[in-house]
Amino acid sequence: MELKDRKEKVTLKDFKVDKKRLRNSFKYAGIGILQAFVGEQNLKIHTFMAILVILSGFILKITYLEWLICLILIGLVLMAEFFNTAIEYVVDLASPDFHPLAKAAKDTASAGVLMMAIISAIIGLIIFIPHIIEFLGVSI
Numbered sequence: 762m763e764l765k766d767r768k769e770k771v772t773l774k775d776f777k778v779d780k781k782r783l784r785n786s787f788k789y790a791g792i793g794i795l796q797a798f799v800g801e802q803n804l805k806i807h808t809f810m811a812i813l814v815i816l817s818g819f820i821l822k823i824t825y826l827e828w829l830i831c832l833i834l835i836g837l838v839l840m841a842e843f844f845n846t847a848i849e850y851v852v853d854l855a856s857p858d859f860h861p862l863a864k865a866a867k868d869t870a871s872a873g874v875l876m877m878a879i880i881s882a883i884i885g886l887i888i889f890i891p892h893i894i895e896f897l898g899v900s901i
Contacts, residue, residue, distance in 0.1 A: 793843075794843075797842075797843055797846045800846070801842065801846050803842060803874070804839070804842045804843075804846065807838050807839055807842050807878065808839070811835040811838070811839065814831055814835060814885060815831075815835075817889060818831060820896075821889065821892035821893065821895075821896055822892070823888060823889070823892060827888045830884065830888065831885065831888065834880075834881040834884060834885070835881075837877055837881070838874070838877050838878050838881050841873055841874045841877045841878075842874050844870070844873075845870040845871055845873065845874045848866065848867065848870040849867050849870065852866050852867050
């Protein structure tokens with residue numbers, strides 16, 4: 762029943778968390794993560810790059826703000842890859858045979874991930890190059 766259809770007053774009881782549903786939502790999300798890792802090569806590449814960024818951040822002692830930016834970008838790239846994977850699954854389900862629009866949908870979703878990865882890499886270079894120069898002791 763939708764909230765607007767209810768005649769009684771909304772109380773705190775209405776916001777009770779169903780522990781079984783909550784547990785299942787985490788379980789199914791975990792299954793989705795594992796399934797994407799097994800089937801998606803690019804997700805493995807993005808995860809490897811994320812680990813590399815995190816290790817580099819510790820070694821080069823990036824600032825708090827730089828950490829926030831890096832972590833947000835890592836999250837956005839991984840999220841884009843998961844959404845792309847979900848779109849590919851749905852397109853394959855809806856259009857098991859080749860169709861130009863199915864191809865266009867999948868290509869466009871992949872392009873979104875690529876754009877996010879490129880922008881993240883550029884921002885990463887802006888953040889890390891000065892730290893690398895300082896770490897190596899190179900004077901400019």
